[in-house]
Amino acid sequence: xxxxxxxxxxxxxxxxxxxxxxxxxxxxxxxxxxxxxxxxxxxxxxxxxxxxxxxxxxxxxxxxxxxxxxxxxxxxxxxxx
Numbered sequence: 001x002x003x004x005x006x007x008x009x010x011x012x013x014x015x016x017x018x019x020x021x022x023x024x025x026x027x028x029x030x031x032x033x034x035x036x037x038x039x040x041x042x043x044x045x046x047x048x049x050x051x052x053x054x055x056x057x058x059x060x061x062x063x064x065x066x067x068x069x070x071x072x073x074x075x076x077x078x079x080x081x
Contacts, residue, residue, distance in 0.1 A: 007046035017058050024049050024063030031068060044075045 008021050028045050048067030057063055 005046070007043065007050070011050075011053070013053075020058050020060040021049060021053060021063065023060035024052075024067065027060060027064040028067045031064065040071060040075055044071070 052066035
């Protein structure tokens with residue numbers, strides 16, 4: 001069994017979908033860190049993944065891309081505020 005991220009614990013997804021959501025979140029966090037972007041509040045990343053999940057997407061890579069692509073300059077500034 002894997003640990004469910006607290007941001008996603010109330011989702012009604014099957015175990016395979018839940019793994020994809022958690023993988024997408026982790027991948028988005030690592031990707032932003034690896035490309036040297038300013039720290040983004042992890043809750044904002046989780047909300048991006050959730051928005052993508054609501055469209056029916058279940059592929060971890062696509063969920064990650066949608067979460068990252070949805071970030072705005074305001075999201076980057078919000079972290080330290």
